[in-house]
Amino acid sequence: MTQTVGMLPGHLTRRFAILIDVGYLYAAAAELLLDATSRKDYRVDAEKVIGSLMERAARRLPDGELLRLYWFDAARDRVPTVDQRVIANMEFVKVRLGNLNSRGQQKGVDAQIRSDLEQLARHRAIHDAILLAGDEDMVPAVEVAQAYGVRIHLWGVEPPYGTNQAERLVWESDTVETIDADELRPYFAKSGTAAAATRGMVGAPIAEPEPEVPSPAAVFGQRQSVAVTMNAADALAQAESARPKFVRTTQTGEKLDPETVRSIGEYVGHKWLLTRGADNIADLLPGPQLPTVIDKELLVEAEKELGYSLRDHPEARIWVRDGFWERVHREFDIED
Structure with missing residues (x-):
């Protein structure tokens, strides 16, 4: 009896996962594209890159069901950047972070890819794996x-010349x-171009300032945070020392002080x-609008400090945002 490729006996759906080495991609x-x-x-x-890859996978495996897409990236002290936090909130996406050292080198990313691929196979969670990577270190996984019956579909980015994937992996x-x-x-798109601005692209510092009239985003992007020279624990301890002194609001109906x-x-x-560094906070500029997921996090942290819900106080939510931007602008001498 002939069996259709991509289908299990009894026409059960083949489940697949997509594993992306972001550094390679x-x-x-x-x-x-940009030299x-x-x-x-x-x-x-x-x-949109993630959406495009998911659509591509659906076309290549039309009888398959996506388990999830794994996004393997790196961040300093494994503290996620703004765009990584936004990606982590996408449906069917799992962000995995390695460490980014002081020289900008990724550490631990390959090991995470190998571990997840092996675990998915061992637990029979998938039948197919789409792997977008180029390193020979992936071969053992x-x-x-x-060996557990998983088919490996290797995807690569078109090289400008030669090859950009290990021969043995291929x-x-x-x-x-x-x-x-x-x-x-x-x-x-190149940083600072109109295409990058109009598409709302993230993932790199703001463009260099114009010689005559630098924008707030450009000024912000040029500055370095103390987080560059200290680890996350020390930075958090320093931040805690600056906690404002105030009496928590706990009684329902009590008037909030602006x-x-x-x-x-x-x-x-x-x-x-x-704790996150100026290069990551720069992604929030020019403001004053914050990405929804970041704005929600800001309000949640404020509510924890107050011990009071701001859900029924729209004016108080505005005060929180105003205070946030005042601190950011003051740090980098940006005038409102």
């Missing part, structure tokens, strides 16, 4: 997954495909500058 695409070698030089519409994979420049071009609420917004801004 970004570096290869930036080299191909760029540093993340500082380009910006990425990461959410590929072999383990295949050999060991069950199928191999290349994502060409035209498919990736809409999601990558200055107290605004000081809490300033405190959260101070803490974020120390």
Whole structure:
């Protein structure tokens, strides 16, 4: 009896996962499209990249069911950047973070990819794995997954010349495909270009300032935070020392003091500058609108400090945001 490729006996759906080495994807695409070698030089519409990859997978495995997409990236002290936090809130997306050292090198990312691929295979969670990566270090995990019956579909970014994937990784994979420049071009742009601004791209510092009239975003992006020179625990301890002194509001119906609420917004801004770094906070500019997920986090932290819900106090939520932006602007001498 003939069995359709991609289907299990009894026509059960084949479940698959997508595992993305973000360092490889970004570096290869930036080299191909922009002749760029540093993340500082380009910006990425990461959410749309993820959507495009999911749609591509659905076309390649029409009888499959997506378990989830794994987004393997890195961050300093594993503290997620603004765009990584936004990505982590996407449906069916799991963000995995390695460490980014002082020289901008990723540490621990390959090990996480290998571990997740092997675990998915061992627990029979998937039948197919789409792997977007290029490092030969992936080969042992590929072999383990295949031993458990998982098919490995290797995807790579079109190289400008030669190859950008390890030969042995290509050999060991069950199928191999290349994502060409035209498919990736809409999601990558040089920092500071009109395309990057209009598409709302994230993932790199704000553009360099114009010689005559620098924008607030440009001024912000040039500054360094103390988080660059201290670890996350020390930065958080320093932020805690700056906690504002106030009496918590606990009684229902008690009037909220604007200055107290605004000081809490300033405190959260101070803490974020120390623990997340100016390069990440720069992604929030030009303001005053914050991405929904970040705005929610700001309000949640403020409510914890107050011991009081701001749900029925829209004016107090504005005070929190005002205080946050006042602290950020003051840090970098940006005039409102």
